[in-house]
Amino acid sequence: MTDVVFIGPSLPTDEVARLLPDAVVLPPVAHGDLLRLDVGPGDRVLVVDGFFLQHPPVRHREILDLLDRGVTVAGAASMGALRAAELWPFGMRGVGEVFQLYRDGVVTGDDEVAVVHGPAEEGHRAMSVPLVNIRIELRRAVAAGVLSDAEAVRLLDIGRDLPFRRRSYRALERSAPPEAAAVLDRFLTWRRRDPGDAKGADARLLLSMAADNAPELRPPHADDQPIDNLHTRFLDSWRSRFAGGSVGGHWVSDREAAAVLMLLHPESPAWHRRGVLAGLAEVDIADPMVEDHAREVARRRGLSAAPPTGWDWLTDSERGLDEHEAVLRVLVRAFGTTPYRSLALWMVAAPLRTPAMLAAARQIAATAASLNETLVPRTTGHRRPGGRLHFRTEVVDTHFARLWGCAVDDLEAAAWDRGFVDLAAFRYAAEPLVAYVKAFGAPRLPAVATRAQEDTLAGSAARIG
Known part of the structure; x- marks a missing residue:
């Protein structure tokens, strides 16, 4: 069994190697990457991160093609959570809180998981904070009694108004109006004592489940919705x-x-x-x-x-x-x-x-x-x-x-x-x-074997066998 992991800013690659030692680790997935894979039934493709703007994103049919071939495909945290929320009826497995938010329609915008990150040579280091992480931190603060529901909604709206490239807790603090300063200070003071990283946690959960061969990470089966009209001219x-x-x-x-x-x-x-x-x-x-x-x-x-x-x-x-x-x-x-x-x-x-x-x-x-x-x-x-x-x-x-x-x-x-x-x-x-x-000049390409030659070759193979 081969495990292929597409990951970038959500988790360092050395942590991937620790959690799932034999995995093939690749950069964030982009359009075409899944079609290059030499995988089949019994193999698993784990999607965490993917490109949105720098390259065309992975298409749904590329994932459906793997599912149709009996490959286990699972996603979490970022692009993986987004695609899993869209394709789980057809057998793509989703893991973690970010996936659940998308699947249940609480989160609908792609920009909530988008981040600015550095190049591959720098380990795709994150340079912004995804809105979904801020959202989940606000939910934790409400559960801890630090914020009321209304206060959390107000701070989330401030974060949503920021372009995804500028989102961070510092930018949230700079952008908050004076009347929200006290609430924001209370939230940030609490978070500094108990920081969380939802996307990172979901990525670790997916890799840990793969390492444990969790039954939830299974290939498509009869209970999943059939994949119809897959093979088009586009694919x-x-x-x-x-x-x-x-x-x-x-x-x-x-x-x-x-x-x-x-x-x-x-x-x-x-x-x-x-x-x-x-x-x-x-x-x-x-x-x-x-x-x-x-x-x-x-x-x-x-x-x-x-x-x-x-x-x-x-x-x-x-x-x-x-x-x-x-x-x-x-x-x-x-x-x-x-x-x-x-x-x-x-x-x-x-x-x-x-x-x-x-x-x-x-x-x-x-x-x-x-x-x-x-x-x-x-x-x-x-x-x-x-x-x-x-x-x-x-x-x-x-x-x-x-x-x-x-x-x-x-x-x-x-x-x-x-x-x-x-x-x-x-x-x-x-x-x-x-x-x-x-x-x-003209290359020497093999000649097409005639039917008589094919029959002769088949007969020779049968005699040898």
Whole structure:
């Protein structure tokens, strides 16, 4: 069993190591971090802290994806408490007083757990006090008879009016009107004798429960609400962007591996074509009659390559093709192309998604990244999304037209036939690989095994076993 803990200002990492010695300790969680984890049933992901402003926050579907895979996910104290209060019906476990306040609707604002903190090198040291901590301290003061309910509400309102970046007990004292000074002084004098830290206490509780294998920290089960409609294009896109593997110190996402296979594998256009047509005809990609089945689907649905249906997907030189071939090209391009941001690994034809193919693709992407970092200067000017800009457009086009054996004017059609919706999508995917192509030319990617080869390999394995 693996325990992964996302933590920052709520608790020092050395205290995490003391309470849960074998845990993998990571910085506050952000969007995409959960999708990078190699976890499964039996593993636990414990979320304490998370980013709000510096990075996009962790999305609900990322947590639901882990729950759907049988991973125990629990939260406390800060972002963990917030997400657990939102997702506990689906099996995310919540621990502690902060979680209860959110779950019961007493606290609704995200800002109540937000703090300003230092960088990772300084241990994410907190530089402000979260409002939820002030709220719970005021509740303790009421229980101890130090404040009345009305006085506690008044002081909480003063704290709420402060921007979350400025919240602290000293700022509370400076901001209080003169008529509240005596009440505030009474509260702060009491608190100095008996200070509390609700978020820290909740974080310690979660880690202690994990160390004791508390039954409350269990994976989703039949009593939890089913998770429906989880796998959307959004989740597929996030997984392709963030999931992947490290090669030579470079993180290579599934999307980058997919781009390598689509752009650089010599069999990519043929398998992409077969994959799209097989999907439309709802037959196996290896079916020898896949093109006939696809043409029949087009005929039944009244699709043709004639205007206005299909000419946008045909070049001027292709409009003289026979009707059967023209229809197939229109089908592949109309139903099988995507923007780069929507590119997901599942869109690569299955015969190109073998472990050997993916390992080779990741190695090429990592080598290309290393070349870009060490040998290629960045150009100036407007940057495309993601900040990548090493080669001018004409350089990208020229090298890939040469690689694919086509004229530059025919590049868009060649990109369509590899799954890219337009030249912009192709160039965004191709630009990071130009240095590799310039240095090494076409890579040696594994060939797709034929059905006969697969049968031979399977028979050999059976005899060996």
